[in-house]
Structure formats: structure tokens, C-alpha cells
Amino acid sequence: MSNDTIMIFGGSGKTGRRVAERLMAKGKHIRFASRSTTPVFDWTDPSGWAAAFDGVDAAYISYQPDLAVPGAVEAIRTLSKLAVEKGVRHLVLLSGRGEDEALAAEDALRTSGAGYTIIRASWFFQNFSESFMLDGIQAGELVLPVGDVLEPFVDADDIADIAAAALIEPGHGGKTYEVTGPRLMTFAEAIAEIGRETGRDIRYKTVPIDDYAATLEEAKIPGEYIWLLRYLFTTVLDGRNESLTDGVFQALRRPPREFSDYVRETAATGIWEVQK
Numbered sequence: 001m002s003n004d005t006i007m008i009f010g011g012s013g014k015t016g017r018r019v020a021e022r023l024m025a026k027g028k029h030i031r032f033a034s035r036s037t038t039p040v041f042d043w044t045d046p047s048g049w050a051a052a053f054d055g056v057d058a059a060y061i062s063y064q065p066d067l068a069v070p071g072a073v074e075a076i077r078t079l080s081k082l083a084v085e086k087g088v089r090h091l092v093l094l095s096g097r098g099e100d101e102a103l104a105a106e107d108a109l110r111t112s113g114a115g116y117t118i119i120r121a122s123w124f125f126q127n128f129s130e131s132f133m134l135d136g137i138q139a140g141e142l143v144l145p146v147g148d149v150l151e152p153f154v155d156a157d158d159i160a161d162i163a164a165a166a167l168i169e170p171g172h173g174g175k176t177y178e179v180t181g182p183r184l185m186t187f188a189e190a191i192a193e194i195g196r197e198t199g200r201d202i203r204y205k206t207v208p209i210d211d212y213a214a215t216l217e218e219a220k221i222p223g224e225y226i227w228l229l230r231y232l233f234t235t236v237l238d239g240r241n242e243s244l245t246d247g248v249f250q251a252l253r254r255p256p257r258e259f260s261d262y263v264r265e266t267a268a269t270g271i272w273e274v275q276k
């Protein structure tokens, strides 16, 4: 395992970047696969997928845009089979908690014959700082079609710790870790905490899903992305995830990171300030 080459699908993303940092810190040889790498890897074009596994021993897979979208299950099935054919030792798949389609993708990996670890994650803390919620927070008002539902937000750093361990340490093969953070929170509570830490007045406003979708359409957001957000806000955030798990502890023998620690560290970077 010490000379392994590890491929990271989505290596510039929220989790992939963190997995890469951990593996590099351990002196591991890593490669990246996405639309901006050479060779190009694109989830919408299977012609380049087999080449991604040339000389690769293990891989971290974060699918785009989400395992819930049509075609994702077949994509994971195909990629997993290619990995087996190419002699890849182990695959770590990032999955989404509360998504039936993601469960089907997990099964496609499990039945492929590949060695695997699955990380089934709740919503990331980093959606507030590295994703579509950031603009609203910087502008002082986050508008979302979600009310008082509780979500056990989890730190992408915890996910990366688990993924890195599963790729280079024994004991994680055949495991599915369902991971959450340590606290159930509403989106309004999360925004209030960010407001307190930054000293800014950041409002949180709930709108009906159709109004939200209409705003996205006006902003010329692609239809597939609007479909996905509609699905996430109406299906995944319908209360089904209002419970905590001990997945981080199972994998790492330590508790998950606290939202308040993430908020303090992220506020200190200045990312949530009004951008000039």
C-alpha cells in the first residue's frame, strides 16, 4: 500500500481537495480526475473513464452533481466494473444521506466485486462557505425553501479524514459509514450562529419551493441544477434526516467536529464578510 497511486475523482471539490491534502501529507502518490484534468474525466462522457484507472490502486469517488440524478446509478455501476477490470484494490464512494437513488448507487458499488468503503453523509458545514449558500450570506440575506426542518450538518473535514483512512489504512473495507455532525440544527439557527460570530446582521428567509425555483430560472440556472435543488429541498429535507448517527466515531474513534468550531475558524478567514 505504501507505493499506491490513489485517484481522486473531483479533486478540486469540497471533499476531494481535503482528501488530497491528507494523502499528500502522508506522502501518498495521488492523481486527479475531473473535467479540468489531463486526461479529461467527465461524468457525462463514459468514453474516457477506463483510462482514469490506468496504474491506479485505489480511488475516492465524489459523483457530480449528485447520486440522486438520473444516470448516476448506471455511472457508478460502470465505473466500479471498470475499476475491477483494471485491478483497482479499493474504492471509497461519497454518498448522500436520505436519498433512495444514492442507496441504489451504493448497491451498484457493493455488487461490483470491488473492495469498497461508503461514506453516506448528511449536509456539509461547507455548504455555507464553499457552495451556493455563500452569496446570500455575504449579501446579508439567505433565502431558501426550507423552514424548521432539522439537519445534522457534518464537517467535510470529517468526511475527508474517513476517506483518507479508508484509502490507506486497514479495517474499513466493506463498511458503510453513515455520518452526521454532533448537533441537529435548522438553517435559521445555523445562519444565526454565523451572524453572531461575524458580528453581521444576516437574515434568513423561507420561501415556497416554486418561488425559489422561479428565481433560479430567472437567473438562468441550468434546469438540471434547479431539478436537483428542488429534490434536495423537498425530498431529502422533509424531516427524514432529523437524527444523529455515530458514523464518524465508528470510523475514526473520535466525535464529529462541532459546527461552532467550523463557524469560528471560517469566520476568521473573512469569507463571510461583505465582498467589495
Ligand SMILES: NC(=O)c1ccc[n+]([C@@H]2O[C@H](COP(=O)([O-])OP(=O)(O)OC[C@H]3O[C@@H](n4cnc5c(N)ncnc54)[C@H](OP(=O)(O)O)[C@@H]3O)[C@@H](O)[C@H]2O)c1
Residues within 6 Å of the ligand: 009, 010, 011, 012, 013, 014, 015, 016, 033, 034, 035, 036, 037, 041, 042, 043, 044, 062, 063, 064, 065, 066, 067, 068, 094, 095, 096, 097, 121, 122, 123, 124, 127
Ligand atoms: N454538499 C453536501 O452537503 C453533500 C452531502 C452529501 C453528499 N454530497 C455529495 O457530494 C458530491 C460532491 O462532492 P463535493 O461536494 O466534494 O464536490 P464539489 O465541491 O461539488 O466539487 C465538484 C468537483 O467535481 C468536479 N466535476 C464537476 N462536474 C464534473 C463532471 N461533469 N465530470 C467530472 N468531474 C466533475 C469538479 O472539477 P471540474 O470543474 O474540473 O470538473 C470538482 O472537482 C455529490 O455527489 C453530492 O451528492 C454532498
